Amino acid sequence: MRASARIVARCQADGSTRLTTLAGEAPLLLRRAARQGAKQAPDEGAPPDGAGTGGPARVYLAGGTAGPLGGDELRCSVDLGPGARLEVHGVDASVALPGPHGRESALEIHARVGEGGALSWSPRPLVAARGARHRTVARVELAADALLVWRDELILGRDGEDPGSVSTRLRVLRAGRVLLDREVAFGPRHPGSLGPAGSGAHRAIGSLLVVDPAWASAPVDGVPSGSPLSRLTPQDEPAVAVAVLRLSGPAVLVTAAASGAAALARVLDGAI
Amino acid sequence: MSREAVARQGAGRGGGTLRVGICGPVGAGKTSLIAGLCGALGTELSLAVLMNDPDVQAEEPLLTHQGLDARRIAAVRTGCSPQAAIRDDIRANAAAAETLESLFAPLDLLLVEAGGADLGANFSRALIDRQIFVLDAAAGDRTVRKGGPGVTQADLLLVNKTDLAAAARADLERMRRDAAARRGESPTVFVSLAEHPGAPAVADWVRKLMAQRRLTATGQERR
Amino acid sequence: MSLIPLLLLADSRLPGGTHAHSGGLEAAVAAGRVHDGETLRAFLLGRLTGVGFTAAAFAAAAALELSGGLVVGERGVQTREAAALDAEYDARTPSPAQRATSRALGRHLLCAVRAGWPGVLLDAVAGLHPDGPHHPIAFGAAAAVAGVDPGGAAEAVALGSVTGPAHAAPRLLGLDPDAVTAVLASLAAQVEQVAAAAAKAARGPVEELPAVGAPLLEIAAQQVRGGQVRFFVS
Numbered sequence: 101m102r103a104s105a106r107i108v109a110r111c112q113a114d115g116s117t118r119l120t121t122l123a124g125e126a127p128l129l130l131r132r133a134a135r136q137g138a139k140q141a142p143d144e145g146a147p148p149d150g151a152g153t154g155g156p157a158r159v160y161l162a163g164g165t166a167g168p169l170g171g172d173e174l175r176c177s178v179d180l181g182p183g184a185r186l187e188v189h190g191v192d193a194s195v196a197l198p199g200p201h202g203r204e205s206a207l208e209i210h211a212r213v214g215e216g217g218a219l220s221w222s223p224r225p226l227v228a229a230r231g232a233r234h235r236t237v238a239r240v241e242l243a244a245d246a247l248l249v250w251r252d253e254l255i256l257g258r259d260g261e262d263p264g265s266v267s268t269r270l271r272v273l274r275a276g277r278v279l280l281d282r283e284v285a286f287g288p289r290h291p292g293s294l295g296p297a298g299s300g301a302h303r304a305i306g307s308l309l310v311v312d313p314a315w316a317s318a319p320v321d322g323v324p325s326g327s328p329l330s331r332l333t334p335q336d337e338p339a340v341a342v343a344v345l346r347l348s349g350p351a352v353l354v355t356a357a358a359s360g361a362a363a364l365a366r367v368l369d370g371a372i
Numbered sequence: 373m374s375r376e377a378v379a380r381q382g383a384g385r386g387g388g389t390l391r392v393g394i395c396g397p398v399g400a401g402k403t404s405l406i407a408g409l410c411g412a413l414g415t416e417l418s419l420a421v422l423m424n425d426p427d428v429q430a431e432e433p434l435l436t437h438q439g440l441d442a443r444r445i446a447a448v449r450t451g452c453s454p455q456a457a458i459r460d461d462i463r464a465n466a467a468a469a470e471t472l473e474s475l476f477a478p479l480d481l482l483l484v485e486a487g488g489a490d491l492g493a494n495f496s497r498a499l500i501d502r503q504i505f506v507l508d509a510a511a512g513d514r515t516v517r518k519g520g521p522g523v524t525q526a527d528l529l530l531v532n533k534t535d536l537a538a539a540a541r542a543d544l545e546r547m548r549r550d551a552a553a554r555r556g557e558s559p560t561v562f563v564s565l566a567e568h569p570g571a572p573a574v575a576d577w578v579r580k581l582m583a584q585r586r587l588t589a590t591g592q593e594r595r
Numbered sequence: 596m597s598l599i600p601l602l603l604l605a606d607s608r609l610p611g612g613t614h615a616h617s618g619g620l621e622a623a624v625a626a627g628r629v630h631d632g633e634t635l636r637a638f639l640l641g642r643l644t645g646v647g648f649t650a651a652a653f654a655a656a657a658a659l660e661l662s663g664g665l666v667v668g669e670r671g672v673q674t675r676e677a678a679a680l681d682a683e684y685d686a687r688t689p690s691p692a693q694r695a696t697s698r699a700l701g702r703h704l705l706c707a708v709r710a711g712w713p714g715v716l717l718d719a720v721a722g723l724h725p726d727g728p729h730h731p732i733a734f735g736a737a738a739a740v741a742g743v744d745p746g747g748a749a750e751a752v753a754l755g756s757v758t759g760p761a762h763a764a765p766r767l768l769g770l771d772p773d774a775v776t777a778v779l780a781s782l783a784a785q786v787e788q789v790a791a792a793a794a795k796a797a798r799g800p801v802e803e804l805p806a807v808g809a810p811l812l813e814i815a816a817q818q819v820r821g822g823q824v825r826f827f828v829s
Contacts (some may be wrong), residue, residue, distance in 0.1 A: 269806060278686040281806040290644060291785065296628035297619065297641030300811050307810070321691060336626050336818050343817040345689045353689045355810045378710040427824045451615035451827045452766040463612035463703035464828070
């Protein structure tokens with residue numbers, strides 16, 4: 101199956117963000133949040149009009165059907181104009197499943213955030229079911245003063261199941277220069293990835309990238325104080341392992357591994 | 373520098389900070405000697421200490437107690453191979469030494485403490501100018517006779533804990549004879565750092581080296 | 596290509612500062628993840644296909660880029676391509692501790708190699724960053740001046756990604772050195788595969804070079820273990 105989704109957001113004269121395009125198809129269905137704080141949204145595909153609240157526009161990414169399924173080719177593009185602010189949330193975890201021909205499923209995400217824009221991308225976790233082969237590639241281009249929060253959660257197998265194979269690569273450019281390029285890959289098709297240099301005994305692996313141009317002037321070592329990130333306690337324990345990594349730029353990557361999805365979510369929630 | 377020039381060099385370092393390496397088995401008194409030298413020389417010389425110690429935080433107070441600024445202490449981890457770090461692959465030590473020397477320039481004296489090692493341990497001449505090997509008299513009187521590059525090549529051999537020698541049935545005279553036989557003209561000092569923490573003989577030896585160095589430096593300038 | 600320069604560069608006794616690094620093994624041992632030959636093998640395999648693959652590709656890319664020598668322009672030696680590789684590798688190393696280790700080892704390696712193969716190229720690469728170039732970039736540059744082809748550079752770096760921690764294993768675990776040799780030999784075919792894939796990737800665009808990391812190695816590299824003395828730098 102081939103499917104694509106596209107979100108275009110522009111900043112209005114009053115400072116609010118208007119969704120000028122919101123187009124998705126299963127399994128990449130997009131739902132507009134009715135208003136700030138509302139969890140569920142009305143019909144998908146309603147004519148885009150301004151959020152009108154002054155806050156960021158909100159979109160829910162809903163799976164619609166099971167999948168991605170082996171062989172699926174999914175594309176998602178996000179385009180935020182100057183000053184536009186958008187939050188993309190997930191509704192349910194997606195479950196990558198093997199397809200009929202043993203082919204790989206792929207999700208390509210391309211996001212662009214203009215001057216003064218802010219994108220928060222926090223879909224629900226991706227579960228790599230037994231036998232699955234999935235690959236996510238995300239490329240994010242940020243203007244120099246754009247804000248970004250990007251969350252990734254991988255669950256290695258459903259409850260009591262051997263994991264499938266999954267990889268996810270996130271490449272972030274800031275003002276045209278590479279800020280982060282990172283792939284993590286787990287599962288039987290990635291030798292050594294489930295061992296002590298890979299996921300270890302953990303079943304849930306996640307990361308949270310925060311790019312904040314305000315940190316450009318802060319010293320490059322250490323985590324900016326005052327940010328919730330500085331409250332995270334680095335640890336390497338059997339239940340939870342987490343580190344807060346300052347990149348060579350105004351950005352911090354929280355990288356975490358946990359025994360299960362709920363524990364991982366708790367750690368990453370604490371970072372925002 | 374050309375490959376040939378580097379190959380010819382091999383003999384050691386030139387001017388700048390006087391670097392003294394301090395080597396010897398664990399517990400012989402290396403850190404105590406350094407603490408003593410900090411106390412004795414700290415007011416007359418600008419000095420810093422580089423420790424090959426995985427737990428430098430535990431050692432630091434011994435030196436800061438002698439008035440040494442904690443920022444003048446740096447540490448290097450040796451990956452459980454203390455001898456490699458001072459002899460076979462001195463990169464980390466050389467880099468840390470250069471950092472201290474540039475941070476506190478002009479630095480007169482840099483004391484480099486090796487991790488506890490056996491009698492075969494010695495410093496590369498590319499890392500230090502002079503080296504002291506510290507032995508524990510109470511560990512037995514056969515250590516000097518056994519020799520090894522550490523004992524035979526050290527510019528100064530320091531036999532510490534002479535106050536405990538009798539209790540350990542170690543014969544200091546025998547050690548003195550062995551040292552003379554093994555080390556020829558090179559000096560050997562017997563001391564109890566517990567009783568004489570300032571190690572005046574060693575401090576004087578360092579002062580003499582400093583004076584020689586200044587003389588050579590001015591001589592070179594005149595030329 | 597003569598094998599001698601490659602063997603010289605890959606010799607673990609080359610004084611490039613690596614003896615004090617365990618490639619994350621010390622932390623993995625402390626966390627109880629590695630305790631015997633079997634868990635060591637699994638650890639080394641993960642390192643090889645993760646950071647080993649990424650590093651090997653960058654070494655090969657640097658060797659490829661620099662094998663033709665450097666163009667000396669009006670503003671001195673041109674190092675734009677090498678600098679781009681260094682920036683890309685930096686972005687692939689999110690852990691500050693791992694970045695610092697990689698740059699220190701790059702600097703140390705160049706110190707050693709410059710004695711054997713002096714010249715403007717290594718001087719220029721050494722000046723890419725005040726803390727030194729990232730290790731794979733330094734290795735690729737060393738390969739270029741020593742006459743080692745990009746494939747050889749990839750093989751040496753892929754192998755080095757496992758021999759470093761492997762040689763730390765007897766010191767950390769008291770493991771039989773012969774058992775360690777057996778583990779390394781059992782990984783030989785995989786080292787070759789990873790190196791071949793890395794050398795192939797090195798011929799592609801810089802932005803598409805591998806970027807595989809290992810979360811647990813990153814996390815462990817940042818840990819300051821209270822009360823526990825660490826013997827290795829990494």
